[in-house]
Amino acid sequence: MDGEIFKIAIVIVAAGRGERAGAPGDGPKQYRRIGGLPVIHHTLQKFLTWPKSGPIVVVIHPEDEALYAASTDGLGGAENIIVTFGGDTRQRSVYEGLRAIAATEATHVMIHDAARPFVDHALLDRIAEGFAAGNDGILPAMAVTDTLKRGGSDGLVHETVSRAGLYAAQTPQSFRLSEIRTAHEKAAALRHDDFTDDASIAEWAGLAVTIVEGSVDNIKLTLKRDIDMADEKLTQGNPAPHYLPDVRTGNGYDVHQLVSGDGVTLCGIFIPHDQKLSGHSDADVALHALTDALLATCGAGDIGDHFPPSDMQWKGAASRIFLEHAARIVREHGGTIMNADVSLIAEAPKVGPHRQEMREKLAEILGISLDRCSVKATTNEKIGFVGRGEGIAAIATATVVFGSVRA
Ligand SMILES: Nc1ccn([C@@H]2O[C@H](COP(=O)(O)OP(=O)(O)OP(=O)(O)O)[C@@H](O)[C@H]2O)c(=O)n1
Numbered sequence: 001m002d003g004e005i006f007k008i009a010i011v012i013v014a015a016g017r018g019e020r021a022g023a024p025g026d027g028p029k030q031y032r033r034i035g036g037l038p039v040i041h042h043t044l045q046k047f048l049t050w051p052k053s054g055p056i057v058v059v060i061h062p063e064d065e066a067l068y069a070a071s072t073d074g075l076g077g078a079e080n081i082i083v084t085f086g087g088d089t090r091q092r093s094v095y096e097g098l099r100a101i102a103a104t105e106a107t108h109v110m111i112h113d114a115a116r117p118f119v120d121h122a123l124l125d126r127i128a129e130g131f132a133a134g135n136d137g138i139l140p141a142m143a144v145t146d147t148l149k150r151g152g153s154d155g156l157v158h159e160t161v162s163r164a165g166l167y168a169a170q171t172p173q174s175f176r177l178s179e180i181r182t183a184h185e186k187a188a189a190l191r192h193d194d195f196t197d198d199a200s201i202a203e204w205a206g207l208a209v210t211i212v213e214g215s216v217d218n219i220k221l222t223l224k225r226d227i228d229m230a231d232e233k234l235t236q237g238n239p240a241p242h243y244l245p246d247v248r249t250g251n252g253y254d255v256h257q258l259v260s261g262d263g264v265t266l267c268g269i270f271i272p273h274d275q276k277l278s279g280h281s282d283a284d285v286a287l288h289a290l291t292d293a294l295l296a297t298c299g300a301g302d303i304g305d306h307f308p309p310s311d312m313q314w315k316g317a318a319s320r321i322f323l324e325h326a327a328r329i330v331r332e333h334g335g336t337i338m339n340a341d342v343s344l345i346a347e348a349p350k351v352g353p354h355r356q357e358m359r360e361k362l363a364e365i366l367g368i369s370l371d372r373c374s375v376k377a378t379t380n381e382k383i384g385f386v387g388r389g390e391g392i393a394a395i396a397t398a399t400v401v402f403g404s405v406r407a
């Protein structure tokens with residue numbers, strides 16, 4: 001590279017959905033907390049503190065803006081990061097990241113997975129040395145150490161594959177910017193969109209890619225157990241935690257009047273009855289109370305603030321819309337819904353036969369497991385307006401974990 005002054009841009013792709021790690025229920029893995037901080041916070045910190053980092057672009061999903069903002073809270077230098085939106089594959093997200101750095105003076109680029117928070121400066125230095133030595137394409141990788149087998153759909157081992165010359169690819173995969181951008185543009189133009197990493201696009205485009213030794217710690221958090229292990233690794237040997245779990249509880253209450261009709265909707269389940277609940281929407285008191293409980297966990301107001309009764313578009317609306325909205329707000333604030341509990345207070349109809357179906361409906365709407373959803377019912381012992389059959393009331397409690405807070 002003969003004295004060339006090079007400037008290394010960083011593209012961090014963080015627009016994936018993390019399905020293999022349990023999303024949507026647990027949220028995208030790059031925003032899950034390890035050692036008390038979001039995965040992406042750790043990843044960004046590594047690059048923000050690396051002296052040779054040039055402009056940094058983070059590629060996020062359009063739905064994750066609030067999650068991203070919360071994750072960079074307190075991260076020095078984060079205000080200089082360029083944020084752009086990704087696509088529905090990693091390849092498209094990288095392409096968007098490369099477009100976003102086009103306007104900078106970068107000569108080279110490191111493309112890194114947000115989901116690899118254990119990247120270290122020694123590895124970044126090895127890559128920078130590779131650039132200085134004149135290599136335009138560099139892949140950090142680890143030689144495969146396990147014996148490899150090819151299995152068949154019959155569940156049997158068919159053969160042992162030689163591991164000689166085989167490597168497990170890591171990131172940041174690093175290139176001369178103009179070359180990898182041209183390769184990505186060519187692949188996009190030809191709709192060749194099934195590359196799982198950038199080195200394979202470079203190979204396909206005929207670029208030379210040199211292997212440098214990766215780092216054994218630089219694993220990609222792919223499955224839920226990877227995230228649990230990463231958290232363990234960061235908190236181990238630290239029995240007096242620096243962080244306390246940020247567990248928040250919200251409650252909600254609602255009541256609707258019973259008038260003559262043909263049935264009531266409770267927890268999203270229609271129960272035939274000689275009365276109906278009167279209200280602007282479908283008057284599902286249970287989902288309304290639970291919506292308020294969820295909103296309360298992140299100080300996001302109440303159902304009336306988000307869905308004013310004066311707004312005609314909510315007339316007759318299915319109340320699951322309100323609950324889905326509240327769950328989305330909670331997740332945008334970085335919350336994970338741990339538990340939803342509803343108590344219905346009604347003289348009639350009988351709720352017991354429908355409780356299981358109601359729990360299943362809550363689990364489905366909230367995207368959490370059934371054992372985290374509870375529905376209970378009681379009469380009001382014929383006392384008061386509920387006891388006289390004039391209305392149905394619901395009380396709900398939601399528990400949400402927002403990671404942890406500094407002790
Ligand atoms: N459309 C996509 C897909 C992935 N990524 C990012 O690419 C990295 C590696 O991808 P992977 O581990 O496959 O992440 P996900 O696609 O989120 O995971 P899954 O396939 O389990 O849904 C992650 O940092 C991820 O956020 C991205 O920016 N845009």
Ligand SMILES: C[C@](O)(CO)[C@H](O)COP(=O)(O)O
Pocket residue numbers: 090113168169170171196197198220222
């Ligand atoms: C880019 C990568 O992390 C290198 O190992 C990997 O190719 C991502 O691919 P995945 O199949 O989505 O895990």
